[in-house]
Amino acid sequence: MNRIIFGFLVSCFFFITACDKDNKKDEFDKAALLQNFADNIILPRYADFKTKIDSLESLFIAFQSNPTEAKFEDIKMHLKACYLSFQAVKTFDFGPAMNTGFKSTIGRFPSDTVQISSNINTGTYNLSTVTNAGAIGLSALDYLFFQTDAYLKLTTIASYNQYCLAIIQKMKTETDAVVSAWSTFKSTFIASTGNESTSMFSMLVNDFCQDWEEAKAAKLGIPLGKYSLGIQRPEYLEARYSGYSLEILEASLKNIAEIYSGIGTNGVDGIGFDDYLVALKKENLNSTIKTNFQAINNSFSQFNSTFETELTQNPTALENLFNTISEQVVFVKTDMTASFGILITYQDNDGD
């Protein structure tokens, strides 16, 4: 009897390991997903951001040599383009971006206006120090370019003018570093398809969820007072001085939705998380997530002034948006991540 059962077990095992019967229809390939991400999403998005920052620098240098009001208006408009382009790259906070601290250098907000003023007054600063972490990046420029007398200050105060250039050039250096590191990092990225917490696939999924969570909390929830007993805190708005906040939020959410579907900057819908879910027979979850993305995207049409104005005039609409975004977190962070079998632990785990 023992031998019969044993024989059964042995045959089971060899059946499992030796038999290589291909069944194409269920197959999914994470490497192909990562390839699509690298080629059509991450690298072109970085390239776009690099172009935006480069022209920001050249516009500003041109302005420095021969300042005019019109040129300054161009720069202010171009800052928005930089902001929106940045929303498309900040999600990928792993590999080169993580090593250089790219995300916080460019995108940290709100800015430390006291530190900025003190830097301008003293005229000597090292923008890489921790003290200056809140005195750099896009939000520092938002503060410096959108004060009522910004043009006057830029044209009369040399240190003010120089500080703006220093910030732009710091962003340019960081961006160049990340972009050039990606040329060698790309192959590492594509090959890292495991499900352990350190694999690039896991990092991508985690950062994707993290970015959504940040849009919910930092860009929307905190100004809305969700984390402060219902008291609104407009001083925590991203890009408060320019009033670009809502467009930035919209861009951020839209970029995340495109990442989900694997849509490249060329508009082609490549392999994304949606395809992985479908391969795992989770069509319902996929359509729920997509419907939510669509609904969130559509809800922006109801806003027609700045975030700060909407805060006072239309807080209910913002509340609703906050709730829809919160619901979506459950689907992407729990259902989707769990379906992929991604481990968040780096330690031993017996699955209980």
Add this chain to the structure above:
Amino acid sequence: MIDTAKIRQFFNPFLTVSIAPLIVFRIIFGALMIIGTSRFILNGWVQKLYIEPTFFFPFLGFEWVKPLPGNWMFLPFILLFVSALFFMLGFFYRIASIVLFVSFTYIELLDKTNYLNHYYFVSLIAFLMLFLPANRYCSLDSRLNIVQKQYFVPKWNIGILKFQLGIVYVFAGIAKLNSDWLLDANPLKIWLQAHHHLPLVGKLLQQEWVAYAFSWTGCVYDLFIVFFLLNKFTRPFAYIFVIIFHLVTWYLFPIGVFPWVMIFSTLIFFSPNFHVRLLQIITKEKMQSFSEKMRLTFNKKIVSSALILFVAFQILVPFRYLAYDGDLFWHEQGFRFSWRVMLMHKEGYGRFFVVDSKTKREMELPQQQFLTPIQLDQMLTQPDMILQYAQILYKEYNGKTFYVAGLPLKINKPEIHAEIYVTLNGRPSQLFVRKGKNLVTIKNDLKNRTWLEEFKK
């Protein structure tokens, strides 16, 4: 014909048998503890799991077990390392085994975030080893005449270790007899497909039938492997199976040193002769392996009662879940300490809220303000940890002052609410904890967890 005399002999705990299997077990267990501890320290886990966290989740009834401040947390690990070394060498064995047991168990009791069934197993083995004369042969203690050399031990010395291993396997097998595992092949379906990038086997791992084959094989293996190990005819084949099975799990899942613990521990099922030969490599001494009558001094009654107590405890504890209503995987009342290994893929997402009891003003708390990512991950799906977390938040926010439109608002006795969604074994996420309940007033005890939302299969 059943030979009752033979059966009685088989179960007679006081029959004298060779000490060799116990000695080999001591050396193996000590060596694995050394490796395990070194690996833990070198991976930086002391820092990550015991120094970095601000808060801990102690076990019910062990809230008095507190971590040491800062880098002092390395101390129990150093003690563990040194005691494991002494333990392996059989040097001041009694003291070493006490230190090993206490330091290991102390570490495990600090934070249930890090609970693993295998850690519990190690604690139990270390506890049993306290009572066994594993230093009576091939040890520094016997060489230095600290203890007298001994060639034989009563059979229960070996038997209880076999029993403990048997419990782990058989209960792990019984735990797999559920519909998720057998009928849906979950969570293996989720875990295996994630490995589809592996060379050769990768493609196979995203086939559904493979997940079923793994699930059923694993279940049959766990249920019956011990019996094949006990039988001397099937033993060699069974052991090959043990090796293959644990190597596969080691390759596919992040379960650290435990496949090796099981592979080496199960050697205890081999005959005394096998162990004698192993020891001869070290001692170069010819050792008798056949039992002869020898005087063993101990109180048979006390030993018998203690054995019965231990065995009964081991058999009953995993079944305590039967005392609770609802789904075990959902409420987890009676889940731990029951050898429920690799059974669940449970992920949660939760939002916690501090509600001022007077003004009813509420605020959501930022994710990960107080807990490490691992703690957060574990807490969200384990009800008792959710209640402990609510207590932590209560202490943090009680008496805190916030400024509302420039005026101070002191929060007194806040309510802590949570909205938590959980997905279990591939099901769509469903509400786990409903917002609106003050978690601070719910007692963390052994009663039914009626405050959880009902589980929909």
